[in-house]
């Protein structure tokens with residue numbers, strides 16, 4: 001089956017610095033992917049490459065098998081993009097934005113956009129600049145979804161939204177995923193938001209891929225264990241260790257076979273599953289320490 005998104009040793013350099021390097025990932029169609037990483041990790045750069053807004057310095061990026069920077073009308077029509085701060089033409093009314101969307105995109109479904117915005121009580125005759133931040137985000141999402149894209153790329157769409165607006169945005173997104181089977185690449189710094197909608201994780205740090213996989217598989221392949229400090233050095237696959245005088249808390253990569261840990265651990269070690277936020281932070285902290 002063709003992957004929705006495939007990158008092969010993808011790299012992007014600005015001047016002398018690499019924003020993204022050696023990035024090889026394959027995202028299956030229908031996945032909802034959480035793109036996570038600290039400021040400057042390369043998330044926006046990857047998204048711009050996926051949308052064909054940047055040409056890679058090295059490597060390739062393919063969307064449904066076609067080079068993302070081919071510039072073909074078909075490739076552009078397949079991807080919906082909501083950039084950071086969801087920019088809109090502020091002087092135009094919502095109705096004018098929808099007309100423009102229709103004129104620019106052959107598959108644009110204006111009824112769908114009006115239905116979604118109507119359900120949220122967003123007036124079509126209001127200028128975009130006079131809408132609240134949450135309403136602007138909803139308009140940007142409705143415009144992107146009404147293109148009927150096969151891949152939807154959302155760069156920190158929730159950043160400026162209050163909790164109710166975040167929930168409304170997430171609901172709109174989830175219903176679109178359920179109805180249209182669209183593949184989604186969604187970045188955010190708020191892991192709880194991502195956990196609610198995403199089934200796959202891609203962690204970037206300093207331009208390189210730190211973790212990539214289905215969230216369930218990634219969580220199943222890690223354990224948090226607590227036990228005597230003097231035995232901590234014998235534990236294999238430690239991602240992150242926090243020691244007190246006598247005690248150690250370790251995040252360990254166990255592979256898919258979590259039982260394998262039992263063979264090496266002293267019975268006094270206690271084991272418990274790891275949460276997504278804890279896991280991501282552990283990888284990012286480990287990476288910060290080893291640099």
Ligand SMILES: Nc1ncnc2c1ncn2[C@@H]1O[C@H](COP(=O)(O)OP(=O)(O)OP(=O)(O)O)[C@@H](O)[C@H]1O
Pocket residue numbers: 014015018019037038039040041042043044045046
């Ligand atoms: N147009 C550009 N010119 C020069 N450097 C750039 C450009 N765009 C990005 N960079 C650099 O590339 C690196 C990655 O930036 P990018 O915006 O992709 O990170 P990010 O993960 O999206 O960060 P944030 O979470 O802060 O939005 C940073 O060091 C940034 O300064």
